[in-house]
Structures are given as structure tokens and as C-alpha cells.
Amino acid sequence: MKRPDSASPRNFRTARFVSSFGQRSLLTVDTEEEFDWSGPFSRTGYGVRHVGQICKFQDFCESIGVTPVYLVDWPIATLPLAIETIGAAVNAGKAEIGIQLHPWVNPPHDEQPGPHNSYAGNLPAELEDQKFTRLRDLIEQNFGVPPLIYRAGRYGLGPNSAAMLRRSGIAIDSSVRSTFDYSDGQGPNYSQYPVVPFWLDEPRGVLELPLTTVFWGMLRKQGRFLYPRLRKHPLVLGVLARLALLERIPLTPEGVTVDEARRGIDIALDDGLPLLVLSFHSPSLAPGNTPYVRNQHDVDCLYDWWRRVYAYLEKRGVVPTTIREIIDSVEN
Template sequence: MSAKLAVVIHAEEEFDWNGGFCRFNDSVTHHQELIVLIREMLLIGAKVTLAMDYPFVTSAGGQQVINTFRDQAGEAIEFAAHLHPWVNPPYLETGEDGVASELESYPGNLSAELEFEKIQVLSHAIKRETGLSPVTYLAGRYGIGPNTRRILQRLGYRVDLSISAFSNFTHQQGPDFSTFNNRMFQQDQITYLPHTCSRMSAFPWASKTLNDHPTLLTGQDFTTRVVRKMLGVRTYRLSPEGVPLKDLIAAARHQLKLGHHQLVLSFHSPTVKPGMTPYVSSADEYQTFRATTLDFIKWFNRLPDSEMFLPASLAHHGGCYA
């Protein structure tokens, strides 16, 4: 089976990552830098999914990005939905500072009615600006919940990118994905393609075991920490944000060897402008981020029988399974 790569950009507003979830932080000023990087990725053969939240879609900057790539939609560009509930109508009931609680920052924690209304408003905004109804969904903070699947079905979505393999956000009142590896699967007509994350060990047998049994060696007790250290266990998200190129390649090779042929390379759109996210604070760091992104795509395209894809294509083919 061919190796496939989706490039997914969390296209969102700029905010202080340590300053809470404020309704009034809705600026999008990184659009020019984002357009430049997307063009560079397209030129080397990438296909790009813009998972867009409400401030991005409704801002002048975000709309400029949409208009720049509108004629490539369905071929090299996909317009998907990305819900940040604290900046998406109908707005949460907050104090004068407009700051939502951490619990409310995960859309899956909201009532079924409110989660539905927020995704519906976002879906309508995307269709209004792009002319297309999104079929791919990415919850903000990966925050799907017990009602999300039914809501997505009701609104015509077919693909969900919200699962973050091996991750557990319960310490922040978020979802627990610690039982999930990177295997794509389908449930109730929704195809789930996890954000790629790779657990690796210095010992090949241990790497396979850790991926086949995601909850193994995830505890924080002394013995578990010692065993992880002895086995050289490392975990890498497939993202150019803070992960060196050699580690991205190692993570991708590992997943492909395990038979997980659909990979997701992801990053947050404000990272393209220094100072907007913790991953890029200077021009030099941006150049490292840019080079890592482009060099990984070039490396992937040199693999035998490799293919770039848009997640929406999984809906057209009813899913594809490794």
C-alpha cells in the first residue's frame, strides 16, 4: 500500500497561549506569511488542508488566504472546520474579561445543543466564504466528546481529525486518547484519521509493542519511568513545531513500518509569524520551522509510491484502511 501524507494547518486566530481562552482575542495578522508558506508547499507537491476556525474565516486576513487558494479547492486545497468554542458564536457566558474556563475550552464538554450550534455556525461561515460545505472536522484542543459524532453526522461531516494518538488531556478536563494509536478507522459513517504521533524505543520489538498497546508504560510511577528510560522510549508528534527533521523522518518511517500508511503533518497557522506561538519566537526559528516543513514534504515525496492527499477524499472512498 502506498504511503500517504495529509498536511493539516490549524488555521486560527492569534492569542497568548498562557493567557487563557479569551473571546476577544480574534486577530488574524499572519495571513501574508501563511500564503507564502502554503504556496511553497504546493510548489513541491503538497496538498494542504486548512482547518479553519470562526475568527480565521470571518477576518479580512483569513478571507484573503481563502480567496488566494479558492480555485484549487478539491484538488490541492481543502477547506475544513476547526472549532475554538471560546471565540465561536453562540458565545459562552463569561465575565467582562471574556475568558472561558478550561473545561469549556474543549468543545466536547459543552452541552449537545451548544456544541451543535457552534459547529453549525462555523459550517455556515465556511460555506459562505468558500462556497463549499466542509466535510472534515477538527475539534479545537482535539476536544471531541460524547455528542460530537452524532452532531457531525447531522451536519454532513464525514471525516474527523480530532483524535491525538497516545494523548491524555484529562488533567486539563479534556479527552483521553491514550488507548488510540494511529490506525484510521470508521464508525457510524465517520472516518477517524488521528493526528500522527509516534512512540518509539531503541528496541524494535518494544516500539511495535508500545504502538500495538498504547496504554503500556504510560504511568508516572517510579518503576514505569525507569523502564521507559531503559527502553529509550520517545514520543514525537508529526509536526515541524519543535521537532527536528531527523525525528520527523524517524517517526514517519516507524509508522509506515507498522502499517499505518495515512500520516498527518500538522501545525498551527500563527506559527508562520515569529512571536505568535511558543514554537517560533524569532526570524531564525521561523527559518528552521519553514525548512523543516518543506524538507519533510520533499523527503516524503521521494518515498516509493508515495502520495499526498486531502482528508475529504477518505469520505469519497468510504475510508481506506491499513
């Protein structure tokens, strides 16, 4: 695999699914500790109080027929309440488990915490592998099933990540956030990555499921060219969005309205995208942990967002899917 900051769509082969797969959706949850998103990276001082709200969220998912994928990191995988709550849903076939690697809280602690090392893919290959392996083994031990999907925390895929996943038997990665560029913070640049599922390495090895983000507006076909050049000018992007000329829409309740999500869904489906990957961070289940959920009203709005978005997906004929179904349905 090429370095994320040098790759482009032509470097990857699009994955195809059996015709019966149609167009489906997958709900992924970055299940992680609470920490100050604007502060320095620290091995200590984080919280896990929101984990008590996961049971309510799981019940909600079951009520709307959705099987969430909990991508758990080290603080969550070591927490008895999380093991009990998520483990019960996984064992009942109502949820799935995956890996999310936050290097700064994941042993071995052989690196200096900081922006560069917060992206697992920036670490030396051996250290990235050691952290990943310890987390993978811990998840399998504590939750009783082997994880089948990986997401690098902060979307920090690196040049050694695909080979690491392939050696470990991880079939699917979902670290790519297509159209986003994190290079200013020493992270990867995904601005030119495809939004369709593709093979992360060749021959067929690790299947990449990018988080779904689309461009909307009269200039959306030029979005891949324009957005990277305008991303440092938020006022200009705001004007373009208000004039319905260009807007970037990720499928997440964090910072995206229901109306925006509906427009994004329409674009994705009209473009023939076979899989819509939705996501959010588990600390948003309780007030005060993320910039998107400050009070109980915001929590209520979060649930309302999911309820209305999934009703719209159903209206558009999009069926929720699972990692198991994706593995069984991919053809090449």
C-alpha cells in the same frame, strides 16, 4: 460513540482503503487566531497578524506538490484577508477547507470561558451543535464550498460530536491525537486510541483520521502502557529518549526535529500505516505567536523542516493526498 476518556481501540473498526491508495500523507493546518497559550481563555484580545503569511506558505506548498487542508475557526472565517487568500487557493483546487471550533471565540457565547469549556465536546450537546453549525455555515458562505472535515479545537472531541458531524454531512473528523492524554486539563484521554484511520461511529458514518504519533525506541511496543504512567515524570522520559529506549514522536514541526520526524515516519510506514496526518498551527508562520517560533530564524527552520520532511516522504514513496481522495478511496 463512547466518551473519549473511556474508549479503547477495541471500540472502533479500522477503516480500509483501496489497494491503489498505498501509503499517503495529509497536511492539516490549525488555522486560528493568535492568543496566549499560557493565559486564560478570553473572547477578546486575540490577534490575526500572521494571516498575511499564509499566502507565502500556500506558495511553498504548491512548490512541493502538497495540498494543505486549512481548518479555520471563527476569527479566521470572518477575516477578509483570510477569505481572499485561502479562498483563492481552494477555488483553484490547490487547498481544501475544513472546520476548527474554538468555543471561547465562537458564538453563541452562552457559556463561561475556561479550561473545561475550551473543549467543545464538554459543552452541552445543544450548545456544541449551535456553535458548530454557525461556523460551518459561515465557512460555506464565505469560502464558497462546503467543508468536509472537522477538528475540535484543543482536540476536544466529546460524546455528542460524532452524531453532530453525521447530521451535518461532515464525512471526516481529525480531532483525535492518539497517545495523548488531556484529562489533567479537563480534556479527553486519547492515550489508548488507535493511530490508524477508523470509523468514529457505526454503521459507517464519520471517518476518523487521527493525527499521526508513534512510539520509537527499544520499548516502543510497550509505549501505550508505559507512557501514561510516566507522563508526569518528564525527566524520566527524557532519559529514556536519550537512551533510545522510548520516545513519542508526533508528526509536526512544533517541538519535533527533522531527525525525530524521519524516525517517526519510518516507524509509521514499517507498521503499515496507510495515512500519515501531519499538522501545525498557523500562528507559527510568524515569530512570537507560539512557543515553537520565537524569531525569524525559527520561521526559516519551520519551512526547512517541511522541505526536508516532504523530501524524505517522497524518498519513502509516500504521496501527498487530499480529503477528496481519501473519501473516494475508503472502502468500509
